[in-house]
Amino acid sequence: MRVDVVTIFPEYLAPLELSLVGKARQAGLLDVRVHDLRDWTTDRHRTVDDTPFGGGAGMVMRPDVWGRALDELLADGPARLVVPTPSGEPFTQRHAESWAGEDRLIVACGRYEGIDARVVEHYRDRLPVTELSLGDYVLNGGEVAALVVVEAVARLLPGVVGNPDSLVEESHGADGLLEYPVYTKPAAWEGLDVPDVLLSGHHGKVERWRRDEALERTAERRPDLLARLDVAALDKHDRQTLGRLGWVVVGNHLELVRPA
Numbered sequence: 153m154r155v156d157v158v159t160i161f162p163e164y165l166a167p168l169e170l171s172l173v174g175k176a177r178q179a180g181l182l183d184v185r186v187h188d189l190r191d192w193t194t195d196r197h198r199t200v201d202d203t204p205f206g207g208g209a210g211m212v213m214r215p216d217v218w219g220r221a222l223d224e225l226l227a228d229g230p231a232r233l234v235v236p237t238p239s240g241e242p243f244t245q246r247h248a249e250s251w252a253g254e255d256r257l258i259v260a261c262g263r264y265e266g267i268d269a270r271v272v273e274h275y276r277d278r279l280p281v282t283e284l285s286l287g288d289y290v291l292n293g294g295e296v297a298a299l300v301v302v303e304a305v306a307r308l309l310p311g312v313v314g315n316p317d318s319l320v321e322e323s324h325g326a327d328g329l330l331e332y333p334v335y336t337k338p339a340a341w342e343g344l345d346v347p348d349v350l351l352s353g354h355h356g357k358v359e360r361w362r363r364d365e366a367l368e369r370t371a372e373r374r375p376d377l378l379a380r381l382d383v384a385a386l387d388k389h390d391r392q393t394l395g396r397l398g399w400v401v402v403g404n405h406l407e408l409v410r411p412a
């Protein structure tokens with residue numbers, strides 16, 4: 153897979169040389185190319201922004217500079233254009249899973265008040281475009297979003313994470329739950345003991361305990377996820393656990409009938 157990141161701060165993407173993403177690049181599993189948007193400017197000052205039409209504070213990134221950059225990159229072949237913006241759709245594991253199956257992403261990192269709106273309007277007719285938000289807060293630029301997207305997508309590419317089983321039971325996976333709590337040695341630390349069941353060696357009981365913990369943690373921390381859960385995937389024991397937490401199956405979804 154190839155990812156092109158266009159930014160006015162190429163150095164910001166240096167962490168993509170580290171850890172699993174860095175190794176994936178070295179192994180040829182992932183081709184990340186970071187470009188300086190200013191390489192597509194035409195003036196002496198390498199200007200990428202100008203004042204907003206209609207007035208107001210801040211500067212807006214010029215569409216002509218972005219257009220030259222994107223046209224040149226797209227001459228290499230098709231890609232999905234990802235435009236980070238706080239007004240975009242919230243980034244989730246579903247995006248990462250879907251994009252891990254694509255050949256190429258171009259991430260266009262905005263700065264200042266963002267990129268002239270005509271850039272997305274123009275490219276939407278030519279390629280898939282996703283305006284993407286990391287969350288309900290405002291950052292200074294899209295570079296952090298580019299780091300997030302590359303890391304979330306790269307770890308799903310075959311061969312990037314050493315043991316693919318570790319991707320199966322994670323939070324936000326296929327079961328729609330948060331992951332259960334995890335523990336390692338020592339079994340006793342600062343007066344806190346690892347739950348006995350995890351030391352029992354009883355595989356079935358461990359599985360059940362983990363499933364209950366995942367249900368409980370999700371109910372407590374992210375009730376919005378429980379409300380969207382596929383109830384067809386819930387067994388009798390799941391329903392009992394959820395019932396204890398105040399959640400019951402109503403039709404084809406879960407409802408909180410008695411807050412815990």
Ligand code: SAM
Nearest residue numbers: 236237238262265266285286290291292293294
């Ligand atoms: N004026 C814009 C607004 O209110 O929607 C915010 C611009 S922000 C200061 C500059 C750039 O940071 C954006 O163009 C985008 O690339 C990036 N950015 C800021 N917050 C973001 C978020 N929550 N998710 C993704 N990108 C974000």
